[in-house]
Amino acid sequence: MRDYFKQYPTKDGFYKEYGGSFIPPDLQVEMDKITNAYHSISKSHNFISELRSIRKHFQGRPTPVYYCQNLSAKYGGRIYLKREDLNHSGAHKLNHCMGEALLAKYLGKKKLIAETGAGQHGVALATAAAYFGLECEIHMGEVDIAKEHPNVVRMKILGATVIPVSHGLKTLKEAVDSAFEAYLKDPVNSIYCIGSVVGPHPFPMMVRDFQRVVGIEAQDQFFEMTGENPDHVVACVGGGSNAMGMFSGFLHLDDVQLHGVEPGGISNKVGDHASTLTYGTPGMIHGFKCYTLQDEKGEPAPVYSVASGLDYPGVGPEHSMLKDLEMVNYGVANDQEAIDAFYELSRLEGIIPALESAHAVAYALKLAKENQQQSILINLSGRGDKDIDFVVEKYGLPD
Numbered sequence: 001m002r003d004y005f006k007q008y009p010t011k012d013g014f015y016k017e018y019g020g021s022f023i024p025p026d027l028q029v030e031m032d033k034i035t036n037a038y039h040s041i042s043k044s045h046n047f048i049s050e051l052r053s054i055r056k057h058f059q060g061r062p063t064p065v066y067y068c069q070n071l072s073a074k075y076g077g078r079i080y081l082k083r084e085d086l087n088h089s090g091a092h093k094l095n096h097c098m099g100e101a102l103l104a105k106y107l108g109k110k111k112l113i114a115e116t117g118a119g120q121h122g123v124a125l126a127t128a129a130a131y132f133g134l135e136c137e138i139h140m141g142e143v144d145i146a147k148e149h150p151n152v153v154r155m156k157i158l159g160a161t162v163i164p165v166s167h168g169l170k171t172l173k174e175a176v177d178s179a180f181e182a183y184l185k186d187p188v189n190s191i192y193c194i195g196s197v198v199g200p201h202p203f204p205m206m207v208r209d210f211q212r213v214v215g216i217e218a219q220d221q222f223f224e225m226t227g228e229n230p231d232h233v234v235a236c237v238g239g240g241s242n243a244m245g246m247f248s249g250f251l252h253l254d255d256v257q258l259h260g261v262e263p264g265g266i267s268n269k270v271g272d273h274a275s276t277l278t279y280g281t282p283g284m285i286h287g288f289k290c291y292t293l294q295d296e297k298g299e300p301a302p303v304y305s306v307a308s309g310l311d312y313p314g315v316g317p318e319h320s321m322l323k324d325l326e327m328v329n330y331g332v333a334n335d336q337e338a339i340d341a342f343y344e345l346s347r348l349e350g351i352i353p354a355l356e357s358a359h360a361v362a363y364a365l366k367l368a369k370e371n372q373q374q375s376i377l378i379n380l381s382g383r384g385d386k387d388i389d390f391v392v393e394k395y396g397l398p399d
């Protein structure tokens with residue numbers, strides 16, 4: 001296990017059978033340039049020093065690990081949060097955006113292009129673009145634009161151009177299609193800054209590596225607080241970046257059970273959820289191989305979740321491998337459980353979670369009830385300010 005990170009991905013970007021890069025030759029040329037630049041530049045002393053300084057002085061890292069006294073008293077177990085909601089701009093997404101944008105700066109790029117679902121990656125990338133003085137173009141489905149209005153406004157305030165995507169389901173998958181198309185029009189001056197551990201090589205590796213700071217900090221902090229490792233580590237999985245970052249700090253520890261939580265939506269019928277690892281099969285999407293949800297024609301199936309950042313019919317190739325190797329347990333929390341957890345954490349601890357993160361909280365509360373003596377560390381990937389209007393309008397306030 002010691003050389004796990006040297007073993008995966010392979011030189012060509014494979015995690016066992018998953019990952020790789022299945023894209024047109026002209027795009028492959030650009031990906032190879034990014035891969036080479038990543039390997040040389042991101043390991044350089046100057047790059048590492050600059051990123052460390054940004055993490056400390058601009059992002060406010062390290063984010064704390066926090067013990068949830070009230071939640072633990074009610075549900076049992078000992079429940080802790082890794083507070084990525086306190087990372088600047090309100091979610092873990094800035095960890096990889098600052099890394100991607102710093103690489104763009106070293107490469108002399110002028111423009112950052114990306115997709116966004118919940119708007120959190122879009123806000124983080126717009127933040128990074130403002131920091132480095134770069135242009136920023138964010139593609140977002142019209143359904144998500146309506147749902148995540150506060151984040152759309154934030155992106156615009158930060159100087160980004162938001163491109164509405166009006167085809168298909170008008171959510172995350174279509175936003176990725178649209179952003180890739182825009183990038184292909186000018187790969188010399190622009191760079192695609194993907195929002196999760198998905199896409200063709202080298203994106204899953206790059207994003208994981210930039211997110212590893214979360215797991216490395218969390219393992220250290222938890223040990224310092226308690227003198228031991230947590231029994232369980234829980235993170236939500238959309239594409240899988242916050243989970244991969246968190247798990248990276250614990251994969252080498254045999255005494256820690258890792259749990260990835262997928263969105264169960266409103267039922268397990270096709271179109272009602274986005275539980276790709278739980279109900280999907282291996283296939284191709286957006287130029288890489290992973291577990292996918294597909295229709296009878298082999299096309300990506302429609303997906304749904306109350307959390308816009310989780311409704312993707314694919315998932316990171318590394319998660320696909322970790323599932324097959326049984327190194328991570330993947331489970332599900334549905335919409336209602338996530339909403340209940342959203343209010344529970346708000347009212348018992350004074351922390352409003354992002355709807356995405358609320359899925360991890362919901363799952364952890366079930367674990368806590370079943371494992372009364374054990375410790376559970378949840379990656380609280382983001383804060384819920386972006387979701388409050390939508391949640392109150394659709395579900396109302398509890399008594």
Ligand SMILES: Cc1ncc(COP(=O)(O)O)c(C=O)c1O
Nearest residue numbers: 120196238239240241242309382
């Ligand atoms: C707060 C938050 N958590 C989690 C996710 C899911 O992404 P990932 O699975 O890549 O961490 C998102 C996506 O927008 C998000 O905004």
